[in-house]
Amino acid sequence: MNVIRHVLILGGTTEGRRLAELLHGQVRVTSSLAGRVAQPRLPAGEVRVGGFGGAEGLARWLREHQVDAFIDATHPFAGTISFNAAWAAASAHVPLLALRRPGWVPGAGDDWRPVGSLAEAAEVLPGLGRRVFLTTGRMELAAFAHLDELWFLVRSVDAPEAPCPARTEVLLDRGPFTLEGERELLRRHGVDVVVTKDSGGAATAPKLTAAREAGIPVVVVRRPPAPEGVPVAATPEEAAAWVRDIFG
Template sequence: MPAHVLILGGTTEARRLADDLAARPGVRVTTSLAGRVARPGAVAGEVRIGGFGGAQGLADWLRTHDVDALVDATHPFAETITANAARAAAATGVPAVVLRRPGWRRAPGDQWYDVPSLAGAAEALPGLGRRVFLSTGRLGLAAFAHLADLHFVVRSVDPPGPPLPPDTELVLARGPFTVADETRLLRAHRIEVLVTKDSGGEATAAKLTAARDLGLPVVVVRRPPLPRGVTAVPDAAGVLHRLGLGPA
């Protein structure tokens, strides 16, 4: 049984996993947060804030703190962190598990336009609508900064930094949001097209239902691939199984 588990967190699934592990006798759990949100929600167990300094820094931390298992439960688009975690685990021999909620699936009535990147989303937008709900997080908005002819509504927990599109309206709010919430926002701002990353899960899926109900096109940025040789489990139960822990 692992005695010290390090969770690379920041997602709802990471928080739930920390709750489960922290409640187990003999298991020490530490969750590492990147520090990009000013007021993160409460997390069970120990918490550290900030980066490790790349794969080597993470490997050093695993050794120094006697970590017995590493769980990468970061956002599906945290490509660099996932790559560093895989390298650190290989260098130290610490067992590692990647926790990734499944991606979204189309439903009847969806008008989705799949793109491989934020740059691809920016390229697709001019032909789809002028008033854009940009729901991709506050990082990466620079990809849309050159689109001066479009009006963007950007929702974020904390204010984003520059560069931003010239015509940007900021909505500061923390989810989760219901379908009714998202429908009101889309209608109030007269949104014509939604842009989102394929984060997956139920916590942020309401905007997709609202867009479908309103007949709006959705530009979906697909996830980056996992590092070669790395596979993911879809839920906390899969992580617990990999760690040799049964139900609480």
């Protein structure tokens, strides 16, 4: 009798959805979404929404649902869940893979200002511009809330959470974005500095090209460190191959 293998994907990303699509029909796939987006794009296979109750709760879920392979395909900046995943996988003795899109690399003509945190990004902003295009997500605007002298264009999928900068215009939109659209956005709003996280991927990269063409500096928040000892795949195809290899 054929044994149906069970794969858990911590998803919510484009890569996580693509991986679920690649594995669907070959194994039992469950994608776990954090529930922070009101209307997420649902992947193929089974879906659960919400937290696990920390690392111990995640380990318990892995055991109770007889998970055979575990892929952390969360956002590169979802640091806590990645460390919880590493602990839980080791505790439950389930093989774990991290699926991480490569970070962006500056090219000729780019004016990037790397920083280690959102707080550091807020520190350098007043010396770089007055009209800020902020693309760091809706839940982390508190670091910029005290910058009353600056104007912010905040783009996110859902409405941002308070506290926000006093002079803020919100643009609700979801990628992928086009280069022509990003050029027009910077021009229309008079943006003179961009703030972003090093999320990587093609869906939101056109803003970097548009900023380079316009001679606009980009404050880039570096990625947090990843758990040690966890193998990493750069693409969903690599992750799917890893699953096939461990299942023989």
